[in-house]
Amino acid sequence: MFGWRRLWSAALLTAGLILLPGSAALADVPVPPENLLTDRGRGDISEADEDFVIKVRLAGLWEIPAGEMAQEKSDSTRIKRIGRSIADQHNELDELTRNAAEKLNIDLPDKPNKDQQGWLDEMDEADGPDFDGIYIDRLRAAHGKIFPAIATIRASTRNDTVRKLAQQANQFVMTHMTLLESSNIVDFESLPTAPPPAAAAAAATKAPAAAAVLSADESGLGGSNMPLLLAALGGGLAVGIVITRQVLVNRRPSYRRRNRYYAD
Structure with missing residues (x-):
């Protein structure tokens, strides 16, 4: 009897863990700790690295005055x-x-580029809701463009200072995108769509079933995964039942012998 109780307890626990929703299993989204990254200016600097540092500087040169302009021109x-x-x-x-940039001897600009100045001029000529629409859409589009560029540098740079700056910039950009989207006036339809997957990426989707199970969706409970998970759970229960029966069968002879001994 004790063996059966252990079996069903383990089975229920396993089922609970498998079917637990992702939102309940993961209470907090992790924030990458910056103190684990070095910042000594070590490692080769590529042209892409230098261009990235300059672009981060340029972003501030127009987004700071744009934010200041919002204090005067927006009614919201x-x-x-x-x-x-x-x-x-x-x-x-x-x-x-x-x-x-100082650590890496990179020369930085001191004024926005032509496109950025044009966006500031647009905002300067607008007021109220018109300003709000221009401000939100221009900044959201700009953040969407630099976001994948940051990821590329973070993943590929050989220089530890650029790597740390890319990680920091990534956190700022995600925060700014979220703030801009909280306005509820972002024109998502006007944003550029992602390019179609490359042929190599398409071929990767034909990987073995085991790999497909691991990558189906974040919760691990996609429509294609559920039958596999239930089958695995059922298989585990079946094995447990067989083992438990075998243990009980093996114990019965000794139990009967002890009964006969005491009966005599």
Whole structure:
């Protein structure tokens, strides 16, 4: 009897763990700790690395004045708060960028490029809701463009200072995208769509079933995974039942012999 109880307890626990929703299993999204990264300026600097540092500097040169402009030209308290937060955070990111550039001997620009100045001119000519739409859409589109570039540098750079700056910039950009989207006026339909997957990526989807199970969806409970998970659970129960029966069968003779002994 004790063996059966252990079997069913283990089975219920396994089922609970397998079917546990991702939101309950993962309470907090991890934030990458910066103190685990070195920042000594060591490692080769590529042209892409240098271009990245310059672009981070350029982003602050127009987004800081744009956020300041929002305080005067927007009638929305929400837009003003978004502009204030992004401008303040870009001041912090700009300091990190200038420190990295000094360490790496990279010359930084001191004014926005032509496109960025054009966006500032657009905002300067608008007020109220018109300003809000231009401000949110221009900044959201710009962050969407630099976001994948940051990921490429973070994954490929050989220089530890650039690597740390890329990780820091990634956190700022994700925060800014979230703030901009919280305005609820982002025109997502106007944003560029992702390019179609490459042939190599398409071929990777034909990997063995085991690999497909691991990559189906984040919760691990996609439609294609559920039958496999239930089959695995059923198989585990079957094995447990067979083992438990065998243990009980093996114990019966000795139990009967002891009964006869005491009966005599």
